[in-house]
Amino acid sequence: MSPKLEPKKEQTAPTIEPSLATTRQAGVKTPSTILERLLFILSRYREASIAAVAVALVVYFQIGSHGQFIETQFLGVVFRDTGRFGLIAVAEAMLMITAEIDLSVGSTFALAPYTMGLLSVTWGVPLAVGALVGVALCVLVGVVNGVITVRFRVPSLITTVGTLFFVQGIVVSIYNSQPIMTPVEEPFNEFFGESLYNPRADALFSWHSLSAFSPVLWAILVVAVMSVVLNRTTFGLHTIATGSNPIGAREIGVRTDRIKVYNFMIAGGLAGFAGIINTLQFSSADPAAGAGFLNLEAIAAAVIGGTSLLGGSGTAVGALIGAFVVATLNNGLVMIGAQATVSDIFLGAGILAAMMLNVQVDRLRTRRRL
């Protein structure tokens, strides 16, 4: 808009131009300037743009590390972290689409494997059974999060901070905050990735590398399932509707409260699952495994992947690519010799940039109809 004031037009009798009426019907203008076209492409293929960022990061670190990034175990570490963040980020994206958020994933991430370890060392319960019990407990935490949020109308930001501390407190105090060594039970451990992939020693197509990549493969599987759920099921449709227009959705018959509770349960379950995978890697259940910034990193991954905090939009694929970007930044900067703490600066800047871009793209999208 030009700051110069337009000279006031002469008042004429209001006539409706038929040509205007027909162009109005089109609703969507075709992009004209280069900037508009770029933003148009971004709004259409948001995953593609973040994928381009991910590829650029890999290239940058590959060059910066003198060819070490792809050819050493580092890649295995990045993929393992991608799987871990990705599982939680997808669940976080689903919740954020309903305009809610879950910070308690930081402690459910520790609750499930700790339960599994505890059952194993005290009663000799097989890990697979213990894992199921642990994940079920995390789903229960999701129910608590959901019910407190929708029934007592507590903002989920507060609800889940409460359960974050509450669950963390229980996990830490239950066994004198001792880490629990878990036994190795094959093939359970192999299924969920007990070893790292080493490009120099391992064949790419082998059982060992399949096992090494299993965390990220599980994440890809979950993302595929969640993409179908979000785009091709009534539940997904109602999830988007719940976040996009809560009142309208309720008026039309969407059970918005139930949809939110289900998504909290998914978040709890997936965070627990990610925790199990993480523990099997080291055969040690740490009661403080999810302390630190895990929950915020998962949210960052979802946001970088194009999920709006305001609800209504976001994708599972975007969340996974976002998780890869976060994992690459975390590990890659260390790889090229930066201090570990420096990666937070880049991550922070990345979140801010992604969020500003998201808001701008949305604004452009809605303004274009005028």
Next chain:
Amino acid sequence: MNSQDIAPLGPDAPVILEMRHISKSFGAVTALVDASIRLHRGEVLALVGDNGAGKSTLIKILSGFHQPDRGSIILNGKEAHFASPRDARANGIETVYQDLALIGDLSIFHNMFLGREYHKRMLGLNLLDNAKMRDLAVEYLKTMEISIPSVNSTVDLLSGGQRQCVAVARSIYSSPTILVLDEPLAALGVREGGQVLGLIQNLRRQRSVSIILIVHNYNQVFEVCDRINFLHSGGIVLDASTTETSEEELIHIVKSGLGGQAIPDAAAEVGAGPA
């Protein structure tokens, strides 16, 4: 928007709905006092009144949101009680509220079928049948002569008039017997309002659904309705047929008053309005 080609409603059109002697108070506030309306099959009735006249309360009683303190609702000759909006909907009464209840982030066809999605089984899973919903939406919007860019575009890309039309189309899709439109012209420009009025006129021509229009200003809807009821201070003060009364006569009645009693809201509007 020419009313010449629309046959006036026959005098023998059966009464489909009657709200008799409805009274409703909210604590100390009296919203409705002995208000009665009737609606014939295929008729378009405009309910005109200022803010606080009681028109929203009357409509919310009809759509099951409120229960009347006194009075009765007669639907198709039988007394009906609506305990909830779901009840009213089950009895064929659809209401399009001012907020339209459209989901901005979903496509038009998903909005059309939200809450009554079509499914198909694939690999043992119950998945959305998007192709079917898309085709049905295209076909349906075409028969209703609603022009939109594409059923795939999300609702937040539509103009206000287009949104109103999509919301009305969605409500009509379940073939209700009575359609209530709450302030369909509010917040719309002249051209967009024209789009909505055109749609109402189309529905009126078919005479298959009875419509209650809630509006502020009767000038806007004179052309598309069969009867106008003026609501003031919780009661109906004038019931005028648009086929028997011309717009000029109506202005005269409103200005000079009815039986010595002026119609304050309507008179004020005539004074301020472009007519």
